[in-house]
Amino acid sequence: MSHSATKVRRAVAVLALTVTAAVLAGCGAASSPSTGAAPNADRAAAAEGVSPDVNLDQCGKPARTVKHDLGTTTISGSPAKVVALEYSFVDALVAVGMSPVGVADDGQPERIIPALRDKVGEYKSVGLRATPNIQVITALKPDLIVADSGRHKAIYAQLSKIAPTIAFASLNGNYQQVLDSEMSTAIALDKCDEMKTRLTEHAKVMADLKAKAPADESRTALFVRASDKGFTGFPAKAYTPGVLEVIGIRSPLPDDSGEASVSLTLETLVATKPDVMFIAPNEGPTLRDTWAKSPLWREIPAVKNNTTFDVDPNEWSRSRGLIAAEVVAQEAVELLYGK
Amino acid sequence: MSAAIVAQHVRRTSLAQRYPGILMGSLGVLAVVLSFYSLSVGATDVSMTDVFNAVIGNTGDQAAQIVVQFQLPRVLLAWLVGIALGVSGAVMQGVIRNPLAAPDVVGVTKGAGFAGMLLLLAIPGMPVVAVVPAAFAGGLAAAALVYLLAYRRGATPVRIALVGIAVSAAFEAGIRFLLVRNPLDVSAALIWLTGSLFGRSMSSVLEILPWVLVLVPLIVVWSRRLDVLGLGDDLAAGLGEPVERTRRLLLLFAVALAAAAVAVSGTIGFVGLIAPHMARRVFGGKHVASIPAAALFGVLLMIFADMLGRGLAPPLEIPAGLVTAVVGGPYFLYLLVKTGK
Structure with a gap:
């Protein structure tokens, strides 16, 4: 086998690896699962709050x-x-x-x-x-x-x-x-x-x-799922922040990423500066327990203001329904503004 | 090792080698019986009578019929995936001359897994059927990449194995990246990745069937050449075998089989590694016997894994890939200890 043939093969192999890497890098930007309809539906529809797509x-x-x-x-x-x-x-x-x-x-x-x-x-x-x-x-x-x-x-x-x-x-x-x-x-x-x-x-x-929330509520509330492996934040267009938005509480996560959820590190969490945090922890120890020991954790406004609340992942995250939305909104109002 | 055990060992292997047909036949019968039995295993009561009625097309209890209709493709798929993985592993172990060789080692599994995940996660709204060709292409591409990188005046077995591990690791990293990027869609993708026959229909059976029908007989016909390759490159070349060409073709067949299996069932580990081992232990090193035997052991493993996954904790389904890993891991360790002695 000639030397140049080996070179060609090596070049092909390197090219293949590069293409793979490029595809990987590309999908970082390209993957944007759209979550569909705009949150503000046509209120005039015959069924209240339902978008006109429903036949x-x-x-x-x-x-x-x-x-x-x-x-x-x-x-x-x-x-x-x-x-x-x-x-x-x-x-x-x-x-x-x-x-x-x-x-x-x-x-x-x-x-x-x-x-x-x-x-x-x-x-x-x-x-x-x-x-x-x-x-x-x-x-x-x-x-x-x-x-x-x-x-x-x-x-x-x-x-x-x-x-x-x-x-x-x-x-x-x-x-x-x-x-x-x-x-x-x-x-x-x-x-x-x-x-x-x-x-x-x-x-x-x-x-x-x-109506129970003050009209000038300017605090942002971050809803996160905490597990032992990750801290997942939900931007404004996801279900739970959508429910909170109805009662006037905004998400601090920008909505332009198009992602349905965002994986957070302690650093990105601090940079997000949530005024309130609703944390739905999985059973057992979670990343939060580790992060809470870090001085960075105390830099988060929600931690400083003592407005970090643990909520039930079944109610806040898994149920995703009309009745569940009322449960979530009710609990949020109670936690933030008392009864 | 005591003399008695040696004697027993010698007698057993010689018995199997003297009457390979009978033993092979009984393995086949066992696989068929287990398949019928597995049709009745699951979360609801389906009697063996229902199974027979449904298979021959009699209208018995309607719900039981539907159940069997859904189970039948799974069992057929277990056969085809078991054959594909078993034969693929046997050929790879023969060609690479490394008892640890398996579809996982030459990068097929991870390559197919990565391509499938890329499609499932990065492109939403993609029809699910598109995963099969993508995973197949990914498996082939990964194996080709391994071969290219390992090639230096011929691809020696050791280089293929080492490069295969490195390339697999790179694809594994890619899979992890995709999982981290798309946390919400992960659960569905993870089930495909673990390897499972859940929810597979007749179309999956038809997707893998041609590969098995064409490649497995071809490999059996070529089994003599595998024996020759097993003598070592120099000796094989001396016997007039075009070593590199034969190796390339056989590897291509094995890779295609494994890629087809991963494409329809996800990444089911250990079957491609363990089935050939079992076959060699019982039938000895001649490929003409050990390759069909590896296929049968592959089938038995797959049927067993799928049945256990369905029957252990109904209505929860444990993915077959998880069962093969749990059963396969310890067996593999036992093999390592045994060969280490």
Whole structure:
């Protein structure tokens, strides 16, 4: 083998490595999962707070065609047995006075928040939200399945063989998307009027809570999930900050990054300068315990002002629903302004 | 080692080598029986009668039928992935002449994993089916990169193994980077990465089937050449074998098989490493016997892992890749200790 041939090969290999590196660097800038609709919906829509994309004209029809993130699905009759593959959809069922026959509850029923638990009653766990057990879902013989459009995209075809399946953004959904998906779910359930009433009530609850906050509230509040490996901050367009914004509390994280969440280091956290921090810690020791020992931690305004609050990740982060939003807003108002 | 054990060892290997057909046949029967049994394992009650009815197309209990319909592709996929990984590992161990060689070592697994993750995480809204060709291409590209970097007047086994580890590490870093960048989407991607047969349908079966159908018989036909390569480069060249060309082609076949397996099932570790080991222990070093045996052991491992993952803590599903790692890790350690003696 000649020397030059070896050189050429080496050049090709180096080129390949460089391309890989460039692709990596590129995706740093390019990856921007869009989280959809603007937070301010058309208030004039027939269902309060719901964006015009929701096809309300299907309400009350015997066979309703529901637009959802993975297509359109026609549902006839009034589904009675419903399987919810995310907590958001349990929220939607409870909001219209129903309860699911099966829930992907991660095998941890305590993750269904107290505000929903009693109304949910008996159900069958269908396993992890990420990998719901298709066998168990089939055995439940559901009339409708509500799935997450991200997590369950790959098994959507299989779910559709079991029962009509509608899919919405829950995991990556923002507040507006959650309200829309609750309404769309209600259309599928033939419970339009119930949901419209509930949405009006919801708007009133949120307005009352907003009234409890001073109109000139200028403090920013950061919502973070703390685990042993990371500290994840949620920018304004994510679900929880979206709920807080409704009652007049802004997020200190800039919204121009387009990211659904931001991984924070202690340094970036300090630079963010949150006036208030709502921390939803995972069980066991978290990074916060380590960071709290650092002098930098005490530089954070929220720590200095003693306005750092621990909140329940089930209520503040996992549930992502209409009822859960009221729970979050209520607790935020209580923590910040007293009862 | 006592004389009795030596005698027993000699008798066992000679028995297996004298009647490889019978032993191979019984392994095959065992795999088929286990497959049928695994169809009935899971979170709901499905009787063996339901399974047989469903497989032959009789309408029994409808829910049980649907269950079997969903399980059947999984079991078929377990067969194909097991065969692909087992054969791929056997060829790599033969070609690289390193008992630690496996699809993981030549960079296929991590390369395919990286390409799949890149697609899943960095480009939202990508159809899920696109992961398969991307992961396949990633696996091939990674192996090609390893071969190129290892090439210096022919690619010696040691260089391939060492460069493979380095390239795998680089892709692993890439995977980590993608995970850190996209914390919200991670859970779905992680499940693919761990390797699982969850939610796979007949289309996944059809995606890997042609590779197995074409490449495995080809490799079996070429098994004599693998034996020759095992004599060492000089001796093999002396016997008239075009060493580098044969090695390149066989590696390409093995890499393609492994990449196809990773593409449809995610990264399932240890099967490609352990199945060939088991095969060699039972059937000896002749590739004409050890390659089909590695395929069968691969199938048994995959069916077992998938069944255990479904049956251990229903309704929770434990990814098959996790089970193979838990079962494979200790076996691998046992092998290391055993060969170290």
